[in-house]
Amino acid sequence: MNTLHSLALVAVITAVTLLTRLLPFLLFGGKREPPQLILELGRALPCAVMGMLVVYCLRSVSLTAAPYGAPEAIAVAVCVGLHVWRRNTLLSIAGSTAVYMLLVQAVF
Amino acid sequence: MNRNAIRAAFPLTVPVMAGYLVLGMGFGILLESKGFGFWWAGLMSLTIYAGSMQYVAVDLLSAGASLLSAALMTLILNARHLFYGLSMLEQYRPIRGGRKAYLIHGLTDETYSLVCSAKPPEGVSSAAFYFWISLLDQSYWLAGSVIGGLLGQVIPFDTTGIDFAMTALFVVIFTEQWLTRKNHLSALIGIGVSLLSLLAFGPDRFLIPAMAGIALLLTVFRRRLGEQEAQA
Numbered sequence: 001m002n003t004l005h006s007l008a009l010v011a012v013i014t015a016v017t018l019l020t021r022l023l024p025f026l027l028f029g030g031k032r033e034p035p036q037l038i039l040e041l042g043r044a045l046p047c048a049v050m051g052m053l054v055v056y057c058l059r060s061v062s063l064t065a066a067p068y069g070a071p072e073a074i075a076v077a078v079c080v081g082l083h084v085w086r087r088n089t090l091l092s093i094a095g096s097t098a099v100y101m102l103l104v105q106a107v108f
Numbered sequence: 109m110n111r112n113a114i115r116a117a118f119p120l121t122v123p124v125m126a127g128y129l130v131l132g133m134g135f136g137i138l139l140e141s142k143g144f145g146f147w148w149a150g151l152m153s154l155t156i157y158a159g160s161m162q163y164v165a166v167d168l169l170s171a172g173a174s175l176l177s178a179a180l181m182t183l184i185l186n187a188r189h190l191f192y193g194l195s196m197l198e199q200y201r202p203i204r205g206g207r208k209a210y211l212i213h214g215l216t217d218e219t220y221s222l223v224c225s226a227k228p229p230e231g232v233s234s235a236a237f238y239f240w241i242s243l244l245d246q247s248y249w250l251a252g253s254v255i256g257g258l259l260g261q262v263i264p265f266d267t268t269g270i271d272f273a274m275t276a277l278f279v280v281i282f283t284e285q286w287l288t289r290k291n292h293l294s295a296l297i298g299i300g301v302s303l304l305s306l307l308a309f310g311p312d313r314f315l316i317p318a319m320a321g322i323a324l325l326l327t328v329f330r331r332r333l334g335e336q337e338a339q340a
Contacts, residue, residue, distance in 0.1 A: 051298025
């Protein structure tokens, strides 16, 4: 592991994160109105990005070799089920992660 | 003055404390399991200070991702901050200097949800009130992630599969958004474009085409997204 590269990654992520927080104050700190397209995308983007991130997390799961993505499919179903049932973020995360750990360590 | 501001701010932050301590610990444990000790968790919670991005950063760090792909990932994942900033322009306008800089740095999803709705009580300046909400929230996140990093070193059981916590976090946020919104077009665009891109480009290269496709389709369909949102 390359410490210098890791530190550079943290610096880049920090800078871009700060930029996304600072930009509105820099651009529209005066009286200028933000463009309509920006506002519309702002409402729609978060949902699309979360969908993309779910796919990103599961990108390396193989459906053609054993166990054919079964642990992931079961754990995601548990996560959604728990969340629809109780709407408790921490319970959904802890419960489904525990199920997943059990599946990959003891079952598959 | 500060005592009054803390007394007014603290009770509001209690729900965030519970969430940040636990999610922060999850982050610290995950990072430790990839070979980055607790001080990495502390450093990242001080500087980056963005929950879901830090979970993704665990992945980027352990894979030794390129700086460019890390920057793009940060941009798309944190683009939502632009809209928090836009809606806080008026409220934060009278605040100046270092406090304002810190308020902007501290504008996470959870802190935004508190400051955009809470008003300072009589006798407490809004600058001090918002400052203490933001500072308390970050201190919970920092404490949780460092504790997680330390716990990760001594956890006596097999942590194989604990990475799923990150998947679970995004599945939960996705489910929550699905349940609270009537218009699912953008969620479906996000999943659909990403899956197509994954099939076409494979797991190592699908992300950037997926981001481009999502931005394009959301722009094309923005009228429909807006109309349905208005009806909902």
